Amino acid sequence: MTYETVIGLEIHVQLSTQSKAFCSDSIQFGSAPNTQVSAISLGHPGTLPRLNKQQLDYAIRLALALGSKINLRNTFDRKNYFYADLPKGYQITQDAQPVCVGGEIEVIVEGKPKKIRIHHIHMEEDAGKSMHDSDDPYSYIDLNRAGTPLLEIVTEPDLRSAAEVDALMTTMRQLVRYLNISDGNMQEGSMRCDCNVSIRPLGADYYGNRCEVKNLNSMRYARKAIQYEVQRQIKIVEAGGTVAQQTLNFDPSTGVTTPLRSKEDAHDYRYFPEPDLPPVVLTEAQVAAIKKEMPDLPKEVRQQLVTEYQLSEYNADLLTVEPEPARFFLALAKATTSYDAAANLMINKILPWSKEEGKPLTALPLSYAQLAEFIALIEEGKVSNSIAYQELFSAMLNAPEQSAANLAQVNNWLQSDDEDEMSNWVETAITDFPDKVKAYQSGKKGLIGFFMGEVMKVSKGKADPKKVNQLLRERLG
Amino acid sequence: MPKFTTFADVQQAIEQGELTTVNIVDYYLEQIAASQDLNIYVEVWADEARAMAKQQDERRRNGEQLGRLAGMVISIKDVICYENHQVTAGSKILEGFSSLFSATATERLLAEDVIIIGRTNCDEFAMGSTNETSIYGPTRNAADPTRIPGGSSGAAAVAVQADTCLAALGSDTGGSVRQPAAFCGVIGFKPTYGRISRHGLLAYGSSFDQIGTLTHSIEDTALLLEIMAGADDFDSTASTTDVPAYSKVLGESKPARIAYIRPALEHPGLDGEVRANAEEFLNKLRTQGHTIEAVEFDLLDYIIPAYYVLTTAEASSNLSRYDGIRYGHRSTEAENLQETYQKSRTEGFGQEVKRRIMLGTFVLSAGYYDAYYARAQKVRRLLLDRLNEIFATYDFICLPTTPTPAWPLGESLEDPVAMYLSDIYTVAANMAGLPAISLPSGTHESTQLPLGMQLMAPAWGEASLLAFAKNI
Numbered sequence: 001m002t003y004e005t006v007i008g009l010e011i012h013v014q015l016s017t018q019s020k021a022f023c024s025d026s027i028q029f030g031s032a033p034n035t036q037v038s039a040i041s042l043g044h045p046g047t048l049p050r051l052n053k054q055q056l057d058y059a060i061r062l063a064l065a066l067g068s069k070i071n072l073r074n075t076f077d078r079k080n081y082f083y084a085d086l087p088k089g090y091q092i093t094q095d096a097q098p099v100c101v102g103g104e105i106e107v108i109v110e111g112k113p114k115k116i117r118i119h120h121i122h123m124e125e126d127a128g129k130s131m132h133d134s135d136d137p138y139s140y141i142d143l144n145r146a147g148t149p150l151l152e153i154v155t156e157p158d159l160r161s162a163a164e165v166d167a168l169m170t171t172m173r174q175l176v177r178y179l180n181i182s183d184g185n186m187q188e189g190s191m192r193c194d195c196n197v198s199i200r201p202l203g204a205d206y207y208g209n210r211c212e213v214k215n216l217n218s219m220r221y222a223r224k225a226i227q228y229e230v231q232r233q234i235k236i237v238e239a240g241g242t243v244a245q246q247t248l249n250f251d252p253s254t255g256v257t258t259p260l261r262s263k264e265d266a267h268d269y270r271y272f273p274e275p276d277l278p279p280v281v282l283t284e285a286q287v288a289a290i291k292k293e294m295p296d297l298p299k300e301v302r303q304q305l306v307t308e309y310q311l312s313e314y315n316a317d318l319l320t321v322e323p324e325p326a327r328f329f330l331a332l333a334k335a336t337t338s339y340d341a342a343a344n345l346m347i348n349k350i351l352p353w354s355k356e357e358g359k360p361l362t363a364l365p366l367s368y369a370q371l372a373e374f375i376a377l378i379e380e381g382k383v384s385n386s387i388a389y390q391e392l393f394s395a396m397l398n399a400p401e402q403s404a405a406n407l408a409q410v411n412n413w414l415q416s417d418d419e420d421e422m423s424n425w426v427e428t429a430i431t432d433f434p435d436k437v438k439a440y441q442s443g444k445k446g447l448i449g450f451f452m453g454e455v456m457k458v459s460k461g462k463a464d465p466k467k468v469n470q471l472l473r474e475r476l477g
Numbered sequence: 478m479p480k481f482t483t484f485a486d487v488q489q490a491i492e493q494g495e496l497t498t499v500n501i502v503d504y505y506l507e508q509i510a511a512s513q514d515l516n517i518y519v520e521v522w523a524d525e526a527r528a529m530a531k532q533q534d535e536r537r538r539n540g541e542q543l544g545r546l547a548g549m550v551i552s553i554k555d556v557i558c559y560e561n562h563q564v565t566a567g568s569k570i571l572e573g574f575s576s577l578f579s580a581t582a583t584e585r586l587l588a589e590d591v592i593i594i595g596r597t598n599c600d601e602f603a604m605g606s607t608n609e610t611s612i613y614g615p616t617r618n619a620a621d622p623t624r625i626p627g628g629s630s631g632a633a634a635v636a637v638q639a640d641t642c643l644a645a646l647g648s649d650t651g652g653s654v655r656q657p658a659a660f661c662g663v664i665g666f667k668p669t670y671g672r673i674s675r676h677g678l679l680a681y682g683s684s685f686d687q688i689g690t691l692t693h694s695i696e697d698t699a700l701l702l703e704i705m706a707g708a709d710d711f712d713s714t715a716s717t718t719d720v721p722a723y724s725k726v727l728g729e730s731k732p733a734r735i736a737y738i739r740p741a742l743e744h745p746g747l748d749g750e751v752r753a754n755a756e757e758f759l760n761k762l763r764t765q766g767h768t769i770e771a772v773e774f775d776l777l778d779y780i781i782p783a784y785y786v787l788t789t790a791e792a793s794s795n796l797s798r799y800d801g802i803r804y805g806h807r808s809t810e811a812e813n814l815q816e817t818y819q820k821s822r823t824e825g826f827g828q829e830v831k832r833r834i835m836l837g838t839f840v841l842s843a844g845y846y847d848a849y850y851a852r853a854q855k856v857r858r859l860l861l862d863r864l865n866e867i868f869a870t871y872d873f874i875c876l877p878t879t880p881t882p883a884w885p886l887g888e889s890l891e892d893p894v895a896m897y898l899s900d901i902y903t904v905a906a907n908m909a910g911l912p913a914i915s916l917p918s919g920t921h922e923s924t925q926l927p928l929g930m931q932l933m934a935p936a937w938g939e940a941s942l943l944a945f946a947k948n949i
Contacts, residue, residue, distance in 0.1 A: 039577045043798040045566070046558045046580060046677040048712050080794050080841075082818055089797020139814070141802070270841035272850060275683035275791055277713055 001238075002202040005230050007165055007195055008119075008157035008210075011172060012150050013182045014126065014190040015058050021125040021149035022049030022092060022277075029188050033142035041147050043087030048276045051076075055149040056280060058181040059099045059123055060290045062151060065175055065297055066118055068103030072282045074123075076274040081267050085128035085141050093152075095271040098122035105175070106299070107167040116168055117156040124150050145189075151181075157196065157207065162226040166219050169193060174298050178323040192217045197229045199237065208233070209243040213250050213257055225250040229257050301326045309339040318347055325351060328361045335372035338379050345375060349393050365400035373404045387413045387461045415464045425463055426471045429454035440476050448472060479640040480504060482693040484549050484700060487643065491537075491548050498530035498537075498548050498592075505550050505594055508641045515617045517632045517641060519555055520563060521595035526550070529592045544590030545704065549697075551586070552642045554633050555596045556603055557688065558677035559583050566679050567601045567611035570799045570806045570825030580677020581712065582646065582688050582705040589704055597636050600629035601827045602796065603648055603681045606656060606896050607889050608632055610829040615886055618660060620926055624883040627657030630691065634661035637691045644701060645691040650681045651784055652878070652903025654689035655915035659878035659929025662917045666690050666698045666943075669936045670910030671716035673702070674709035680795040682788030683714075685907040695947040698914070699723035702939060721940045730941070730948040732766045735759075735932075736871040739771040741902060748881040750921050751928060755877045758918045758930045762875070762949065769875075772867055776860050781897055783856035784904040786840050786849050793837025799825065832893065861909045868935040873945065876902045878929035882921040902931060912939050914946055 020027055023040035040047040056074065063070045077095035100121035106113050128146035132139045153172070159165050173184035173191055184191050193216050198208035213229060216222040228250075233243045247266070248257040261267075296304070298320050305316040305326075320326045325346060332342045350371075354361050374396065377383040382405070383392060395407045408414050416422060429451050430437055440447040448469070455468045481487045490496045506523050533547050553559060556566045558576035565571040579587065587593070600610040608631025609615040616632040618624040619639040626635045630647025634657035637645050647654040649667035658665020667689040678688055690701045703723045709715040737759060742752060763769045801807035801821025808820030826834070840849035867874060880899060889896035906913035911933050918930040934942035 042803055044577060044804070045564065045571065045574070045679045045798070046576065046578075046675075048676055048714075050711065050713050078794050080797060082797065082800060084800075084802050084814055087798060087803060089800060090794050268843045270794070270838065270843075270846075272790060272794070272841055272846070275714075276680075 003199045003230075003234055003237075004202045004204070005160055005226070006157045006198045006200060006207060006210075007159035007161075007226065009153070009155045009159065009165065009168065009196070010194040011153040011155075011169070012126075012192045012194075013153065013172075013176055013184070015055055015149040015151060016180070016182050016190075017052055017054045017058070017149055019052055020147035021052050021055055021123070022147055023047075025147065027145075027148045029190075031144055033140070033144060036144040037146070041087065041143055043089070049092055049274075051277060051280060052149060053280075055123055056099065056282070057290055058149075058179070059121060059151055060282070060287055061179045061181055061294060062121060062153075062176070063100035063103065064287075064291055064294060065179055066100070066103035066105055066121075068100035068118060068121060070282075070287060071097050071099050071101065072284070072287070073097070074099055074280045074282070076123075076277045077271045078274050079124075079269045079271055081269060083127065083130075084139065085130045085143065085146065087128070087143060087146055091125055091127065092274055092277070093124035094122035096273070105168065105171060107164065107171045109161075109164050109167045114164065114167075116158045116164075119154040119156050121151055121153045124152060126150050157198075157210075162223040165193075165195065165222055165226060169219055169222070174321065174323075178295055178298050178301075180295060180323075186218050189217055193222060195222060195226060195229075197226055197233070198243070199230060199233045208237075209245045211243065211245065211257070212247045214247060214260060216250060221250060221252050224252070224255050225257060228255055232257065295323070298323070298326070301330070305329070305343075309333055309343075311339060311343050315340075315343045315347065319343060324361050332368050332371055335368040336375050338375050341375045341379060342371070345371065348389065353397070366396055370396065370400070370404060377404055377408060381464050381466065382415055383408050383413050384415055384456075384461045384463075384465070413462065416459065416462050422463060422467055422471060425455045425459045426451075426468065426475055428458050429472075430475060437476060448476075451476070479637075479693055481643055484546075484643060484694075484697050487548050498533045499527060501548060502526050502530040502550060502592060502594070505640075505642055508639065509595070512619070512635075512639045512641060515619055515622065515635055515639060516614055517597055517616055517636050517639065518552070518595040519565070519567070519598050519611075519613045522562070522593065523595075526592050526594045529590075533590060533592075544588065545700070546586060547590035548592075549590075549644065550592045550594050550642045552595050552597045552633060552636045552645045553583065553593055554599050554603075554630050554645070554647045556599060556648050556679040556681075557583060557596075557646055558679075559593060559596075562596070564596070564679065565612075566603070567599050567613060568799075568825065568827065568830065569612045570801075570822070571804075572612075572806050574805050576677070578677060580688075581674035581709045581715075583677060585705050586701070594642050597630075597645060598632035599647075600631070600653075601830050602679065602792070603629040603650055603653055603686075604792070604829050604833050605629050606652070606899055607886075608657070609886065609890060610827055612827065617886070618883050618926075620662065621883070621924070623885055624926065625660070625886055625889075627660035627879075627883060629653040629657075630665075630689070631657045631660075633691050634658050634663055634665065637661070637663045637693065643692070644697050646701075647689050647691055648678055648681075649687050649689040649907065650685045650788060651900045651907050654691060655878050655903050655906075655913060655929070655931060656900065658691055658915045659917075659931075660883040660927060662927030662929075664690075664692050664695065664698055664917070664946075665878075665915040665929070666692075666702070667906060667913050668702060668706065668939055669716070669912045670907075671714050672718075672912070672937075672939065673705045674707075674712040674715040676709055676711035676715075680791075682791040682907075683795060684791060685784075685788055687907075695727060695943055696724060699727055699943045699947075702943075716937075718937055723940055723943055726940050727944050727947040730945045732768070733872040733945055734768045734770070734870065735762060735873050735875050736770055736772040736867050737875045738774045738777070740774050740777050741876050742771075744777065744880065744901070746880045746898060746901065747877065748921075750923060751877050751879070751881060754919050754921070754928050755930060759875060765949065770871070772871070772874075774863065776856070776863060777901065779856045780860060780904055780908060781901055783853040783860075784900070784908055785836065785897055786853035787857065787908075789833040789837030790841050790850050791837070793834045793841065796826075796830070796834055801825070829893065857908050860905060864905065864909050864911065864933075865935070872934070873942065874933040876931045876933070878902060878915040878931040882924050882926035882928060906933050911936055912942055914942060916946055916949070
């Protein structure tokens with residue numbers, strides 16, 4: 001029998017707000033344990049939550065990007081459970097009325113677009129972190145993360161493979177980065193997902209019992225966990241059994257999922273309305289204001305690069321994976337009209353520079369005007385493409401206070417337009433290879449390329465290729 | 478008789494040089510020492526209070542401007558935070574716990590130079606109507622030490638009754654300020670929900686809790702309210718509604734239309750002498766030119782069950798934070814996380830608190846939520862609608878504060894449900910979030926115990942309620 005995999009995701013996105021969801025503690029990643037904890041974060045007696053409105057704005061941004069219905073009246077609920085890293089003994093979340101309902105996101109899987117429906121998105125606060133294995137039998141608790149604002153995005157069971165999960169997570173990460181609402185960094189836990197996995201015979205119109213695999217904090221683990229889980233479920237069904245609905249933990253070291261709790265042992269979270277937070281009511285005008293300030297979405301930017309700036313689909317893709325290169329390109333495109341050249345410069349020089357230096361694009365010491373000047377020098381034939389890329393760009397990085405033209409001048413990289421000099425280079429190339437001249441003249445016109453190369457070698461790249469070509473043809477006849 | 482019945486008298490004595498602030502603090506400290514057997518205070522901050530008084534006297538001599546409450550000595554209930562001072566909610570689970578911050582109410586009073594003399598005993602986590610569920614043992618009624626003072630702010634009421642401070646801060650979730658005020662013969666006032674910030678008030682039922690005051694005079698009630706009330710960044714449920722100068726508008730009161738709830742006065746649980754006292758009170762108002770009319774009310778018997786469903790639900794969640802992990806009592810017997818929770822909470826909480834946590838956990842459980850919590854919320858809504866309907870015609874609603882006078886110590890530990898039912902007249906104000914005040918209304922003849930009558934006003938009607946009460 002052939003089986004179909006059915007997957008729904010619960011994606012947790014940590015928001016990049018200045019402070020926590022319900023108090024003013026910082027949420028900066030990587031601080032010493034338990035240093036970003038006020039009495040409120042610690043759940044001390046007498047403390048109360050206060051909503052960070054930025055969290056709501058961010059949720060609205062995501063809702064607008066996904067075409068979700070926005071709940072203007074937002075209420076909060078308490079989800080009650082005991083755990084050592086949950087200071088209040090409950091988590092503030094939205095159970096009855098999530099901020100966003102519905103919506104969809106398009107992903108590209110193996111070159112084809114597919115729409116994944118969103119069930120809802122709700123706001124909640126994160127718990128702290130527990131570290132169990134460093135000093136057995138003790139566990140260590142870090143409450144810096146406790147109270148960090150999260151959006152939980154719950155999809156419909158529309159995914160059919162690990163590859164689709166991968167595509168969705170990548171697209172979602174791209175989206176939250178464009179929206180400036182999260183850094184989407186899975187290693188630091190800014191994005192995590194729980195996968196609800198089930199199988200059914202291909203073509204069946206029912207769903208199988210699902211298992212929830214918890215806390216997958218990298219795409220590699222998610223893929224492995226799903227592959228393992230699908231095989232496990234198929235084995236059970238093939239053997240005539242029924243998959244038990246349960247919550248599973250994935251162990252990356254063994255690649256195996258193990259039961260955390262069964263349906264019968266499922267927590268009873270005793271949700272009820274959070275009495276400490278009155279409903280927050282948004283107006284249509286507030287939503288419109290958020291909409292007005294919305295950054296462009298990746299799809300829109302990519303489209304703009306292709307239609308308005310006439311970039312190839314390939315280059316447009318490369319430049320829009322992350323929001324920073326796309327924004328950089330759009331700014332650069334205001335300083336030059338040679339868009340293709342600007343794209344090439346970014347892809348071949350600027351992006352690799354950022355990667356090697358480990359610095360953001362905004363840290364590039366060169367202004368858009370300087371980069372435009374660099375492009376113009378090539379376009380106008382003043383510096384050859386190869387010299388520009390091999391020499392001039394590095395020289396500019398080392399001396400950002402100097403103009404590109406000046407650097408080319410000082411280093412003797414300007415292409416020569418001196419007729420005599422050019423004739424001399426051509427003459428040298430021809431004199432050195434009498435055999436090739438004969439061959440050319442007897443019909444091997446392809447050798448023009450060889451002579452071009454020789455002239456370039458002799459001129460150290462300074463010869464203007466157009467003129468050289470013209471001179472060679474005249475000279476070789 | 479108390480040495481001072483209003484803060485104005487205290488100010489006059491200081492200004493005319495009859496007494497220093499230190500003299501006043503010393504007087505109250507002597508009163509505290511003389512009333513040890515009533516078990517009012519769980520901690521007295523004698524040195525600190527004396528130092529504050531001394532400093533105030535010096536500042537006064539230097540001609541400095543002092544705060545509006547300079548010379549006022551108050552106590553705070555053991556559920557209200559005061560920075561670097563212990564707060565334990567009368568519970569073992571918070572033994573030794575010091576607060577890192579002051580409640581907004583405490584802070585605003587301190588900013589006006591109030592002197593806090595100590596923290597008063599109370600029912601554990603304010604759960605009780607008798608002040609007997611405290612880990613520190615029961616507080617006794619000064620009118621008859623064999624009797625309860627009421628609760629949960631029982632000791633706060635006795636603190637004022639026994640003249641150990643001029644005023645006391647309590648908290649009122651279902652009558653916890655008004656009921657002990659009635660039992661102890663003082664004024665007990667609970668404002669509109671959201672009038673005073675709850676930041677720094679240990680939560681019992683978050684959508685019911687309000688800080689309230691126990692005083693000898695309406696003037697002091699008004700002054701304290703005026704200073705504590707108002708919006709607060711640390712409590713989203715604290716209202717931004719303007720705070721009138723309550724103490725300045727006590728001068729006159731127009732003839733009012735007052736409703737009394739007929740089924741309340743005909744309730745089988747109502748003591749005959751209490752009923753007679755209530756009728757006498759209503760007659761007095763009538764002779765003062767106010768209109769007094771009976772209204773029908775068919776929700777009376779639903780209020781208590783709905784109240785206990787909702788408050789215990791909230792409490793079961795509010796008290797989850799007391800888990801032995803970050804602060805408070807942690808069992809030394811626990812071997813793992815689960816045992817840390819179970820043993821710390823088993824050892825730390827008393828019987829009444831456990832009963833309410835279990836009840837609240839039950840009513841929120843899957844499969845029971847709709848039958849209990851959701852229905853109780855509907856009762857709450859109906860009650861609010863009905864009270865608002867009455868307030869469309871009437872200025873105030875008048876009720877006895879309690880169906881009986883204070884009962885003997887130990888009695889209600891046997892029968893908690895009977896104790897719950899004794900809150901019948903006070904919980905409506907909390908369910909609907911309305912301001913209410915209990916005024917001394919005389920003596921219960923056969924026991925010679927104090928009695929109180931209660932006036933309830935529409936939301937944010939504190940100014941007219943206090944003015945009316947002042948002019949009775």
